[in-house]
Amino acid sequence: MIAFYENFDHPYRTFWSHNMNFNAHLQKQVEILYVLEGELSVTINHNSTLVKPNELVIIFPNTVHSYETKNYSYVGLLIFDTSLTGDFANQLIKYKCSHPILSPKQVHPDIIYCIRAILHSQDEPKSLGLMKGYISVILGRAFEHLTLEKIIYSDHTDLTHKTLLYLAEHYKDSLTLAGLAQVLGTSKYHLSRIFSNKIGCNFNTYLNTLRIGYAQHLLANDSLSITDIAFECGFESQRTFNRTFKEISNITPSQYRKQMHTM
Template structure:
């Protein structure tokens, strides 16, 4: 389960998360943190701003704060996903906060040059002792080794501000009764213009995109709380448990109850 909502809501300057995710997909989104994905096995298609690549085992993607990014696994993939506040490595990101990467993907030969063992060490440290000084030290070392391969550009040249505002709005209001009409009214755009953004830029129909965010949140609540399924359905924006169950199974191949008992 992707820690998308933790990254958007925490506001923690020391936020750090590391998860191993299998066959991971997530629609276009953004958050104020840094994200590094390392492919352990298989392959995964990653899009960051306007750049897309199919990452294979041993390769890495690096997403800077507020970059719009997407993950899509058509086949098998197994990745480690790190998400962390840029404040953890303030000396590195302090002068780069208005930047993004021209090429946010690192090939296997670059990662094999002493970086991949550090990524495994970072994940193991988080899952075991979780010493913040060790984590900071490993992050600085990883970024330092990658820095010579980075080419920076102004972030404003790489993403569409309208799309940013749209995604941020949805991340705040996804659990409410929203529609293209209501979003268009609140953001001051036409419904048809926003519809074209979803079709041409985001790559999902509006309802499909909203449902994917809601189901991700539902997975978090199912795994971390004892709330009844009916309450979770309502909290995630579904008007009925029947509709919730149907969409949950469509997107995960499991019922909410089976997902919870299988964790």
């Protein structure tokens, strides 16, 4: 699992990921997932689909989604701001799609070319103009097969979104369920039910998952010490960080760093 569930300052990020798993979350950006090998379950607004090789998923902004790999998966992932989507920005922000998954037959060769061009050159700087071009082609071909409907928010849906959006921005801060409830103007008991019934885990589990996801990114891409990474991710001690990291990732932080650097 590679950390990408943060609203990064950079307008786009790209990843290859093996055996991706992540609890329910959302972000301001658009997310495109392309399965190369294996399969994984993608849940979008509580609807789960087993996505197989050569299938494509488009996650619209502020859409609750999660990933689960039971055996093996190898995927390419693009995350980018709506500012890079040109004429598609309005549709992505104001509309939703109940089944934003393209079958292999619907994935046009132009889409595959653009995704591979982006991912195979992920370590090379790309101009925003070039990225806009690739993204426009991907969305243009994909939207030929998507059915959109205008978003109508309920108060309940809004609270779920507000909760996840706030945590996406503040997960490195010192947080408690009661403190989050106060910020959101609700009771901690109601918020606890949101986590259990809508997000699928309790507050602490979700918060730690976000923090460990970011830690994985730092371990794979930064030279910070494990102690510094622990504090950077919001943990109060390296001991707590190490224990939580192993609970979520099934290996220690040092083992994860070594594994990432030998891939």
